[in-house]
Amino acid sequence: MLKEKTDLFGPVVDIDVLNLKSLAARAKPVIGPGEFGYISEGSDDGYTMRCNTTAFDDVKMLPRVLRGVEQPNQQTEFMGVQLDSPLLTAPIAGNTLAHPSGEIGLAKGAKEAGIMMAQSTFASKTIAETAAVSAGAPYMFQLYMPKDWAYCQYLLDEAREANAKAIILTADSTLGGYRELDVINHYHLRGKIANLEGYNTGQCGVGAGGLFKESMQKLDLALIDKLAAYSELPIIIKGIQTPQDATAAIEAGAAGIYVSNHGGRQLDGAPAAIETLPAIAKAVDQRVPIIFDGGVQRGTHVLKALALGADLVGVGRPFSYGLALGGWQGVRNVANQLKNEINIAMQLTGCQTIADVQKMTCQTRFK
Amino acid sequence: MLKEKTDLFGPVVDIDVLNLKSLAARAKPVIGPGEFGYISEGSDDGYTMRCNTTAFDDVKMLPRVLRGVEQPNQQTEFMGVQLDSPLLTAPIAGNTLAHPSGEIGLAKGAKEAGIMMAQSTFASKTIAETAAVSAGAPYMFQLYMPKDWAYCQYLLDEAREANAKAIILTADSTLGGYRELDVINHYHLRGKIANLEGYNTGQCGVGAGGLFKESMQKLDLALIDKLAAYSELPIIIKGIQTPQDATAAIEAGAAGIYVSNHGGRQLDGAPAAIETLPAIAKAVDQRVPIIFDGGVQRGTHVLKALALGADLVGVGRPFSYGLALGGWQGVRNVANQLKNEINIAMQLTGCQTIADVQKMTCQTRFK
């Protein structure tokens, strides 16, 4: 039974979350076909996107018994911040597509669930608006590197002022993947980009469709130092899929590695994200923390990612679907379902703490 | 043509058993949707449950010929007990969900078929009631460890008095797996837990739904000695999925190892049970006997489990379906179909005895 509230930009209700994978079909009519296509799609044939989830089946956990585990504790620390669960709302553009509250609802839900939130450059709300509702809750800012350095400075200033814990520089999207559903639906990302409007470019109404054009294509390793020096914030590189790039980024000053293939929306034909994690974790060798996202639908997926080397696990589309269905309460409900599944999986694998999960050995063909 | 009898708590009839896998669809309308959901389901996505059966296809038997085999003999001994076949009715809770005779029918059918029976703590009938019909037939008692030591003592006393051959301590269920069909069906295990009612807690009508709450979560290796010392019965640990836990349990006093993933109802993402057997058998190295269950649907599955290291092979849901369809006769019919298939498979693989089966080499990727 859903209780309606309307206090935060649109309907806010508790939703029943049977599991994360069931949310897409429920959210689709709420979101609308073009917008849903944009959120849900992968690139080309969607092969990498599908593999992201199915590849978890190739990681088998071995349940341990009689180890005195009771009431597992999934609290963890990430970059000095205490979290109730090793979860992150992965940065997604334009969340007002899903719900009028957009990133504000996402931030509020994440805060209530005690998990980390990341806001996209292409968010529908300004950093300041989102930071206001976060009110001290852990928060990171994702940066699509603009061509315009002054605009970049504006964004970094806003992020620092909003007390962001880190800047996540997305390195895998110097151009958009080929996404056929948008072509079929004649869909162009609509709506204002709040962070762009906050910065007075004089260009009124630069739509989201032109956004990648505004972004810098020729990214290189020197950028890490430049961003760190200006922002005085840790720089995390998102879109790392090889040990070579992880090592290079760390040596160039990266404070964290974010393993991701952008939810299968960029290069189709890349391996499943979880498949790339073990080699990267080995190369990183705990020098910096690792964030992981890619196809996570279950508490067991979270455990598998942690066991293979992640410190924080991002979930993207399901939080947007939760937002669409219940506003910030829906976001919290999604997080709570995951936390519930994580709790069961920790107890059944014999893990008392997240550190235990990270020491667990899994059977897998990924190296 | 079914002949109706009604002598043992409900209809007792001979049923035709084409094969074990065909029973679920026939039993579903007899059992009812919520109850059938509870019996048939696995946890999360049901991946481990499905793998339990399909993984048998990755074990290939190599038929041997011209070895003078005739009328194979599937009799075997388990823990000093003679059995007509190396089969066990794996412990399942609340069998009155399937048939009014519950565990009494199960015990009677097992006895008539000459196989081993195991009764769950959460049985619908008391140990004494079941023992009465077993009347000397081989019988084991499965223990969900209660928080209340006095209640545990009561159960162990009852089991010893009923002449149980061993106590099977379930170690893999310190909390319930996430089973979505129960959520979808709004199903809560109903009906009395006979063994709980026999023990006067003063709490009238403690339903089965709250049972795991009554069970101890923090199990450890020291418990094995404690149970053995009090009961003076062999303690078998159920839910072993790793060589490490098998070794630890034996060193802590376990008299048997029960390899199982609880029919895929606990941790989804665990390997198929048959996949875990060879490494465990190697670690056990015949120090104690091994029981196996997980997805067995065919006589050939029984042979494969024996060849990979099992001494006794448990079958769960199919016996409950047989019970639902024919009472104790249905249980016997299911056992007889399996025995018939085992006989054919022994003859065709060139095995005269169960010891021959256990020496057979199979082709498999499991190590």
Added chain:
Amino acid sequence: MLKEKTDLFGPVVDIDVLNLKSLAARAKPVIGPGEFGYISEGSDDGYTMRCNTTAFDDVKMLPRVLRGVEQPNQQTEFMGVQLDSPLLTAPIAGNTLAHPSGEIGLAKGAKEAGIMMAQSTFASKTIAETAAVSAGAPYMFQLYMPKDWAYCQYLLDEAREANAKAIILTADSTLGGYRELDVINHYHLRGKIANLEGYNTGQCGVGAGGLFKESMQKLDLALIDKLAAYSELPIIIKGIQTPQDATAAIEAGAAGIYVSNHGGRQLDGAPAAIETLPAIAKAVDQRVPIIFDGGVQRGTHVLKALALGADLVGVGRPFSYGLALGGWQGVRNVANQLKNEINIAMQLTGCQTIADVQKMTCQTRFK
């Protein structure tokens, strides 16, 4: 355009054979449901039967070019007999189920196609009847070992008199596989067993259903010498699936090895026949010739079997379907389609002769 003839026990017509796999659906209504079930089915879940054919996909041929091949020659010699193609009509029981001419039609079609024919003990026609139509064409007799040695002597006498080139002793069927379609269809093999009626047992009308009961279960290696000594014919052992049994049979006097899993009708859970061939061929090491059958549907399958070690390749059900559809002409049409496909595959792999095919290297995971 089919031309009807009726000269040989029933309609004899030319049939179009698009490919072998298309014949089953066409033959089913001609044969009738129970009989078709009996011919087409495998045992248990039909897993081994399906693998027999699909496993050919795991053998890849590497086409060679510019090797001066022209008009490939698929003639070959088997046990001193010249054949137009390395093909055998694998022994199948009761071919009057398919067509009134039964084994007579099969023998006539095989003769016209210039390939080897094998007749089952449980044939619908006597050895003498079939031999009459073969009239010097190559012919082997398949023996289900009877319990009654006198009856066995009768059969061997008949076979020798009919000028059989060899006796094929079936070793894999000391009891029948579990075939569910017969249970579902309430089907029992009907019709007379001609070879049984020729031998005056005094038991009138012993039906085929009881045949395995008449057969000896306890076969051993000594039987090879006994049969060879009495018949003075080469003894080929059918149903070999391991190198160990191949070696043992040769050392016990076998003149040929017949690799087969009985078309997947006996032990379900055995490997695909083609999967077992390389190891057996290595063990046999050309000491005796090798016959292979199991799932052959294509000329490329024949080449793959030859490349992995076979000298003669049996095809079973498709010949019975051809017989059902066109009498002996249908049998010849099936053989000719295979010969056509073999011709194409030889040319395209750069093989001028069958010896070239046998030297071809394939990519395969089978060892």
Added chain:
Amino acid sequence: MLKEKTDLFGPVVDIDVLNLKSLAARAKPVIGPGEFGYISEGSDDGYTMRCNTTAFDDVKMLPRVLRGVEQPNQQTEFMGVQLDSPLLTAPIAGNTLAHPSGEIGLAKGAKEAGIMMAQSTFASKTIAETAAVSAGAPYMFQLYMPKDWAYCQYLLDEAREANAKAIILTADSTLGGYRELDVINHYHLRGKIANLEGYNTGQCGVGAGGLFKESMQKLDLALIDKLAAYSELPIIIKGIQTPQDATAAIEAGAAGIYVSNHGGRQLDGAPAAIETLPAIAKAVDQRVPIIFDGGVQRGTHVLKALALGADLVGVGRPFSYGLALGGWQGVRNVANQLKNEINIAMQLTGCQTIADVQKMTCQTRFK
């Protein structure tokens, strides 16, 4: 919105190309069932044809980031010719089946797209006609070796006069694969073979159905020198599937190796073309350039082929479908879609040039 033109033998319109795989269904009604069957089909069961495309999934590209890539450049050189993209319209017979302009439209579209074109011996247009529209655009001539040396001389003369860059000798088709769709459709390749009519054989109207009969079956390595000596053009051998044949051809004078299984139309049961490429590239060791075709449907497939050793990548059926739908504009549209996908894939894998792509390491089980 399509704009109709009619200037070049039939309708010429711009077509929307969502992706290459979507073209077949659109082109089918335009081409007609028999002709479409002939163009689209593979041999036997179509297994090799299907594997050609699906095997690309077994090659995983590892996206690299922060490498300063911007506006990737897909221009390349092949045998001294500059191309805008490493693409080739693979030789296909009888393109008037698809569109009245036939090879003239194909050549015009290839020229406009800046890619290489290859014309089949069995083209619907003469070499001279096609060369006229190519007007200096890169062009190669594919040769089915005729039995009649004088006719071969005529073809080579025409090709040299048309300024062909090379002769592609097809070595894998000394006889046609077994293509069932033609049998089912009672389809025989119709229409004139222009190159045959240009040569006055005195045999009027030799249809395409008899073409392979006119072709030489007994090809050998000596032919390479003979063709090179007469034509004074580089000879590329098409249909190479093994390192052995690649080495032999180079040693016999081949100026290029064309890895192909004829689109899965010849030997069914051969490996996917991409699967054979790495071993051949290793054997070739850059002594001569390598052309590859087989199942290419995506820009990522082109990158994978280049990374595994190809210098030029052929695409066959999709260009004929583009031709059917839009004449030469359709051919150009198909090429442009591929170029667009290649551009995205280069940027996302961090490759600035085709040379970078060829140095990229992929994860694959192919050796």
